Amino acid sequence: xxxxxxxxxxxxxxxxxxxxxxxxxxxxxxxxxxxxxxxxxxxxxxxxxxxxxxxxxxxxxxxxxxxxxxxxxxxxxxxxxxxxxxxxxxxxxxxxxxxxxxxxxxxxxxxxxxxxxxxxxxxxxxxxxxxxxxxxxxxxxxxxxxxxxxxxxxxxxxxxxxxxxxxxxxxxxxxxxxxxxxxxxxxxxxxxxxxxxxxxxxxxxxxxxxxxxxxxxxxxxxxxxxxxxxxxxxxxxxxxxxxxxxxxxxxxxxxxxxxxxxxxxxxxxxxxxxxxxxxxxxxxxxxxxxxxxxxxxxxxxxxxxxxxxxxxxxxxxxxxxxxxxxx
Amino acid sequence: xxxxxxxxxxxxxxxxxxxxxxxxxxxxxxxxxxxxxxxxxxxxxxxxxxxxxxxxxxxxxxxxxxxxxxxxxxxxxxxxxxxxxxxxxxxxxxxxxxxxxxxxxxxxxxxxxxxxxxxxxxxxxxxxxxxxxxxxxxxxxxxxxxxxxxxxxxxxxxxxxxxxxxxxxxxxxxxxxxxxxxxxxxxxxxxxxxxxxxxxxxxxxxxxxxxxxxxxxxxxxxxxxxxxxxxxxxxxxxxxxxxxxxxxxxxxxxxxxxxxxxxxxxxxxxxxxxxxxxxxxxxxxxxxxxxxxxxxxxxxxxxxxxxxxxxxxxxxxxxxxxxxxxxxxxxxxxxxxxxxxxxxxxxxxxxxxxxxxxxxxxxxxxxxxxxxxxxxxxxxxxxxxxxxxxxxxxxxxxxxxxxxxxxxxxxxxxxxxxxxxxxxxxxxxxxxxxxxxxxxxxxxxxxxxxxxxxxxxxxxxxxxx
Numbered sequence: 001x002x003x004x005x006x007x008x009x010x011x012x013x014x015x016x017x018x019x020x021x022x023x024x025x026x027x028x029x030x031x032x033x034x035x036x037x038x039x040x041x042x043x044x045x046x047x048x049x050x051x052x053x054x055x056x057x058x059x060x061x062x063x064x065x066x067x068x069x070x071x072x073x074x075x076x077x078x079x080x081x082x083x084x085x086x087x088x089x090x091x092x093x094x095x096x097x098x099x100x101x102x103x104x105x106x107x108x109x110x111x112x113x114x115x116x117x118x119x120x121x122x123x124x125x126x127x128x129x130x131x132x133x134x135x136x137x138x139x140x141x142x143x144x145x146x147x148x149x150x151x152x153x154x155x156x157x158x159x160x161x162x163x164x165x166x167x168x169x170x171x172x173x174x175x176x177x178x179x180x181x182x183x184x185x186x187x188x189x190x191x192x193x194x195x196x197x198x199x200x201x202x203x204x205x206x207x208x209x210x211x212x213x214x215x216x217x218x219x220x221x222x223x224x225x226x227x228x229x230x231x232x233x234x235x236x237x238x239x240x241x242x243x244x245x246x247x248x249x250x251x252x253x254x255x256x257x258x259x260x261x262x263x264x265x266x267x268x269x270x271x272x273x274x275x276x277x278x279x280x281x282x283x284x285x286x287x288x289x290x291x292x293x294x295x296x297x298x299x300x301x302x303x304x305x306x307x308x309x310x311x312x313x314x315x316x317x318x319x320x321x322x323x324x325x326x327x
Numbered sequence: 328x329x330x331x332x333x334x335x336x337x338x339x340x341x342x343x344x345x346x347x348x349x350x351x352x353x354x355x356x357x358x359x360x361x362x363x364x365x366x367x368x369x370x371x372x373x374x375x376x377x378x379x380x381x382x383x384x385x386x387x388x389x390x391x392x393x394x395x396x397x398x399x400x401x402x403x404x405x406x407x408x409x410x411x412x413x414x415x416x417x418x419x420x421x422x423x424x425x426x427x428x429x430x431x432x433x434x435x436x437x438x439x440x441x442x443x444x445x446x447x448x449x450x451x452x453x454x455x456x457x458x459x460x461x462x463x464x465x466x467x468x469x470x471x472x473x474x475x476x477x478x479x480x481x482x483x484x485x486x487x488x489x490x491x492x493x494x495x496x497x498x499x500x501x502x503x504x505x506x507x508x509x510x511x512x513x514x515x516x517x518x519x520x521x522x523x524x525x526x527x528x529x530x531x532x533x534x535x536x537x538x539x540x541x542x543x544x545x546x547x548x549x550x551x552x553x554x555x556x557x558x559x560x561x562x563x564x565x566x567x568x569x570x571x572x573x574x575x576x577x578x579x580x581x582x583x584x585x586x587x588x589x590x591x592x593x594x595x596x597x598x599x600x601x602x603x604x605x606x607x608x609x610x611x612x613x614x615x616x617x618x619x620x621x622x623x624x625x626x627x628x629x630x631x632x633x634x635x636x637x638x639x640x641x642x643x644x645x646x647x648x649x650x651x652x653x654x655x656x657x658x659x660x661x662x663x664x665x666x667x668x669x670x671x672x673x674x675x676x677x678x679x680x681x682x683x684x685x686x687x688x689x690x691x692x693x694x695x696x697x698x699x700x701x702x703x704x705x706x707x708x709x710x711x712x713x714x715x716x717x718x719x720x721x722x723x724x725x726x727x728x729x730x731x732x733x734x735x736x737x738x739x740x741x742x743x744x745x746x747x748x749x750x751x752x753x754x755x756x757x758x759x760x761x762x763x764x765x766x767x768x769x770x771x772x773x774x775x776x777x778x779x780x781x782x783x784x785x786x787x788x789x790x791x792x
């Protein structure tokens with residue numbers, strides 16, 4: 001078998017077989033189990049009815065879900081080949097670590113005497129908070145900067161949500177996410193290795209970071225689903241529930257630009273984008289204005305560029321006028 | 328029934344032969360190889376000869392030992408320049424657990440080190456001297472310093488001389504001479520004796536001399552990295568004594584110099600430098616022996632030049648691994664010294680820096696001009712380690728380093744920063760990784776970064792949350 005085919009198959013299988021991946025079969029099983037139980041209890045339905053609701057063909061076999069699947073395959077192939085050229089967290093960490101030698105605020109090895117468990121716990125918690133904040137921040141910018149929103153529409157064009165929708169990402173957006181990961185991980189690693197030395201570690205269970213394992217085991221995959229799992233109001237003020245993220249995908253203008261957070265809701269409070277979950281019926285997608293995005297998979301990939309070119313053309317056409325005004 | 332037995336035997340023999348051919352390495356011991364010289368009528372049956380190189384290995388070992396034992400300049404120079412008188416082997420010497428077969432260098436070969444030292448200019452050492460002059464200067468300074476240790480300037484001359492000599496003599500002679508110009512068609516041809524009266528051919532002896540400089544035991548490729556390491560450390564008599572005669576033959580059963588360092592890196596399990604290089608020597612020598620005293624054909628010469636490239640590229644990497652390791656050691660020592668290390672830590676720091684500098688200077692001595700890369704290496708290591716200006720071991724006060732020599736030949740100082748030097752050590756490790764492809768990476772100061780990066784992964788990075 002040619003090497004690139006092997007590479008792609010290995011990457012695809014890892015998406016479902018590695019506990020370090022969001023779509024790991026174990027996490028999917030947890031999500032389905034929670035969903036079935038939730039419907040049984042919240043809606044007081046039988047197990048059979050609950051199962052029928054969770055695995056509703058209208059959702060799983062919809063055109064939008066088919067697009068999710070195709071985008072997943074295209075992106076996996078694309079990123080399998082593109083990844084080696086991207087900036088890595090090791091490069092960022094090495095660079096930052098070297099720069100830290102030239103300052104005095106964070107002395108090298110200043111906390112090297114600290115106990116292993118304390119160092120590892122502080123690192124794990126700090127990384128969780130920094131990572132979650134950076135995901136929130138990136139997401140916020142994807143909505144607020146018009147050019148970035150054109151690319152983020154790719155994700156919001158989904159009209160039915162399934163766990164696979166998490167991978168419905170435009171490649172340009174994917175590159176931004178890779179850059180975010182490299183910077184967040186690189187900077188965190190460099191600072192902690194600088195302060196604590198090589199003893200600093202990530203607390204893991206079965207090789208997966210503890211916070212990541214908790215997040216995924218407790219049904220992170222329901223964020224992209226039609227199962228509106230709500231948390232009590234007080235909890236939703238701290239942690240984003242699946243129902244709150246589904247509200248983020250609503251095509252009702254009242255819900256636009258709400259709940260950018262991933263795990264923690266506290267960041268949304270800071271910028272005033274917090275919205276509690278609602279029990280009203282929600283429709284997903286971009287709405288009729290952007291219907292062109294869901295015409296075909298090709299249009300999903302191409303339209304953001306077309307929009308970008310249009311913006312550039314407008315900008316260029318206006319430039320002489322600016323000079324004229326200056327004269 | 329007999330036919331079946333015969334068929335089974337034939338099949339077995341065929342399989343064994345095929346596997347040996349597929350393996351490509353029927354022989355794992357360097358020698359004996361037959362005398363192939365046309366017209367030779369003497370009684371020699373083995374054409375392998377590299378006692379001159381073993382003599383130099385012993386001169387090097389003994390010189391290092393003498394430097395650390397306050398020997399006189401005259402004694403030190405006798406090991407460097409050779410002597411007609413008694414030259415006792417100071418290392419290795421016999422002990423209860425490890426018995427060697429010689430006690431005097433001249434009994435093995437009457438030779439010297441200075442005549443074979445690198446004659447190119449060494450920009451990485453103060454004074455604008457050639458490699459040979461640098462070694463002579465280091466030896467002279469070492470004779471003046473107690474135990475070869477110059478606390479003020481941060482120089483450990485036993486380490487500096489030893490590590491640079493391995494490159495400036497052994498590696499240089501092998502890769503810039505015997506495995507380079509002496510492999511050319513018209514130079515030391517295989518259909519003529521190496522020199523008048525010799526029983527070995529030009530190419531046979533050129534190859535043997537290079538092997539002698541490499542410093543591996545003839546049977547070293549049959550041993551594990553740990554065994555080879557313990558042989559060099561004089562801890563495994565059983566592994567060393569290949570012919571079981573109760574003594575270690577210093578000519579063929581001992582590991583020296585870079586071969587010892589290769590085994591040390593290979594012990595970690597990530598590399599196979601020792602076996603790769605030693606086996607390439609064996610295979611190349613077999614090609615020469617198979618020519619049966621005729622001039623080597625173009626194909627045969629291309630084959631041995633290919634082996635030479637394998638040998639020298641891996642040999643260079645062994646030296647780069649050592650630079651990587653000692654850059655990490657120096658970094659670690661500075662970390663300790665910054666947080667109030669004592670005189671013992673400082674002594675270790677100076678020793679590690681001497682090893683680092685000696686290995687780094689060695690990288691300049693092959694047939695490859697390192698050019699800009701060489702300047703980068705020298706620029707990161709500088710002429711001396713960062714030392715305290717008031718008390719050398721107090722590196723938090725008025726730090727400085729050697730910047731050159733004045734007209735009177737005394738070392739001059741310039742201001743230096745510990746943190747900046749630590750950064751240089753990290754950059755040096757990165758440089759060894761990027762430019763020489765080191766793999767063993769002992770004392771990797773960026774290992775914590777790689778380990779954490781591996782644990783964090785980046786699997787979810789292209790997903791929308």
